[in-house]
Amino acid sequence: MIGESMYQELILEHYKHPQGRGLREPYDAEVHHVNPTCGDEVTLRVKVADGGKVLDVSYDGQGCSISQAAASVLHELATGSTVEESLSVVDEFTRLMQGRGTVEPNEEVLGDAVAFAGVAKFPARVKCALLAWMAYKDALMRSQS
Amino acid sequence: MGAPGFDVERIRKDFPILARELPGGRPLVYLDSGNSSQKPTQVIETMRDHLAWHYGNVGRALHVLGSESTDAYEAARDKVAAFVSAPSRDEIVFTKNASEALNLVAYAFGNPIGEDERFRIGPGDEIVISEMEHHSNIVPWQLLAQRTGATLRWFPVTDEGRLDIERLDELVNERTKIVSIVHQSNVLGTVNSISPILARVREVGALMMVDASQSVPHQPVDVTELGVDFVAFTGHKMVGPSGIGVLWGRRELLDAMPPFLGGGEMIEAVWMDHSTYAPVPHKFEAGTPPIVEAIGLGAAVDYLTAVGMDQIKAHEKELVAYALEALREVPGLRIIGPRTAIARGGTVSFTLEGIHPHDVGQILDDVYGIAVRVGHHCARPLHLRFGIPATTRASFYLYNTTAEIDALVRGLHHVQKVFG
Numbered sequence: 001m002i003g004e005s006m007y008q009e010l011i012l013e014h015y016k017h018p019q020g021r022g023l024r025e026p027y028d029a030e031v032h033h034v035n036p037t038c039g040d041e042v043t044l045r046v047k048v049a050d051g052g053k054v055l056d057v058s059y060d061g062q063g064c065s066i067s068q069a070a071a072s073v074l075h076e077l078a079t080g081s082t083v084e085e086s087l088s089v090v091d092e093f094t095r096l097m098q099g100r101g102t103v104e105p106n107e108e109v110l111g112d113a114v115a116f117a118g119v120a121k122f123p124a125r126v127k128c129a130l131l132a133w134m135a136y137k138d139a140l141m142r143s144q145s
Numbered sequence: 146m147g148a149p150g151f152d153v154e155r156i157r158k159d160f161p162i163l164a165r166e167l168p169g170g171r172p173l174v175y176l177d178s179g180n181s182s183q184k185p186t187q188v189i190e191t192m193r194d195h196l197a198w199h200y201g202n203v204g205r206a207l208h209v210l211g212s213e214s215t216d217a218y219e220a221a222r223d224k225v226a227a228f229v230s231a232p233s234r235d236e237i238v239f240t241k242n243a244s245e246a247l248n249l250v251a252y253a254f255g256n257p258i259g260e261d262e263r264f265r266i267g268p269g270d271e272i273v274i275s276e277m278e279h280h281s282n283i284v285p286w287q288l289l290a291q292r293t294g295a296t297l298r299w300f301p302v303t304d305e306g307r308l309d310i311e312r313l314d315e316l317v318n319e320r321t322k323i324v325s326i327v328h329q330s331n332v333l334g335t336v337n338s339i340s341p342i343l344a345r346v347r348e349v350g351a352l353m354m355v356d357a358s359q360s361v362p363h364q365p366v367d368v369t370e371l372g373v374d375f376v377a378f379t380g381h382k383m384v385g386p387s388g389i390g391v392l393w394g395r396r397e398l399l400d401a402m403p404p405f406l407g408g409g410e411m412i413e414a415v416w417m418d419h420s421t422y423a424p425v426p427h428k429f430e431a432g433t434p435p436i437v438e439a440i441g442l443g444a445a446v447d448y449l450t451a452v453g454m455d456q457i458k459a460h461e462k463e464l465v466a467y468a469l470e471a472l473r474e475v476p477g478l479r480i481i482g483p484r485t486a487i488a489r490g491g492t493v494s495f496t497l498e499g500i501h502p503h504d505v506g507q508i509l510d511d512v513y514g515i516a517v518r519v520g521h522h523c524a525r526p527l528h529l530r531f532g533i534p535a536t537t538r539a540s541f542y543l544y545n546t547t548a549e550i551d552a553l554v555r556g557l558h559h560v561q562k563v564f565g
Contacts, residue, residue: 006511007563012564037520038520038521038534038535039520039521039534040503063501063503064501064502064504065564066503068501122507125507128503
């Protein structure tokens, strides 16, 4: 039962009870990302304060439990942190996801996102986990340009 | 159960992969033949034998190996021609897949090299497809419309997953140059009735192509009986290898079409500033073809013929009737496509309320070794039409059993337990 280890309780919990879901005002940038191989999609907005604090990450979308739970976890981790801090989490998460299951996750940086470690062993699902996180990175860049 | 003389357990023994164990000791339940079929020993050994003992390039090598390869390659063409009852072996063009066969025809239109009126196309002309097409029967025609300024139109699909031909006379009209429709839908399983559309196509003097990728492997298809102008299908879905597809076209049309790809062996003579071309089918087979793959397809056709296409069709009809009944007991399961086994093949796509197909597929695979396909199955517009991003698809073939369908139903109950 390799796969069920991918579906950590925390992931299922976020999937069934997504945090911060729904698009909100005000926002600095909005992006729409899709995963063309499976049709998963996410629309994501960010609001950043002058001091670089992330005031809100709001999102809406459709997709599998992995992609939707990843968006929910992202919302929790990014909201209230600084742009710089959250980008370092995004980098660590990306490194973990692209590590084909060989990367030892840095739990201190990742927090709840460490629950996705098992997904890295399933190349077909890595894009699902990264969808919202890449959208977030993109939205931050647009908000600052 | 089973069609008389059809022994599924004996057939399963011909497919070594069906006996393999997956990691963790799970048996394999392969319900993804609509995606690609498994291969019998007869095909594997034919290809192996050719590579080991006979291989040379075809059509151009004069030595023993070259002529043995050429003979085997051309014999495969004979077998395929007989399999679909083509009036002439020269009407069978080997391509790399069905997509290439569809593109080959699409690129014959609006090509300034071509002189035949039937392939002239421009602004004001129309191309007709349907909403249930695979991307390979959509995108080539979109590209043609973009290249030439022609208009792309399509038949809608009913809620039951049938082709809606109510507006046939309006959709197919004097401006129509080509109609290209799928024979059996790779998502819905629907088998389309070609004759009413063809009658209208003939009335307006257009051409008609059929994407038979999902029908030729599963039922007897006679291209003469079908009556259309072009038929595309692919080897890997009919127990043959990947890398080999087929275009059948009426000789007179193939002769009138300009070449598709230029290269070795498609020519008659070449000068520095121009060339003349080989007769069909070689005009359309530029470069070294997929030799062993074509020979493998020949062996696949032999295998299917020995089992009997009528028998295969009957077996799959039983399987799909059984599956449609068995799936009714799964709560929240919605079948996308006809819910009766009439005029439909052994492909069943469905959604499970509140659970994404990727999650369904992952649990089925990891816990039960059940291989299904999840996603939009290269038919995104069809999914948009039903207002869903994706489906889970189980597709059956000659080697599947009702016990495997029972396993699928058990697996789906378990999926609901995990995500419920």
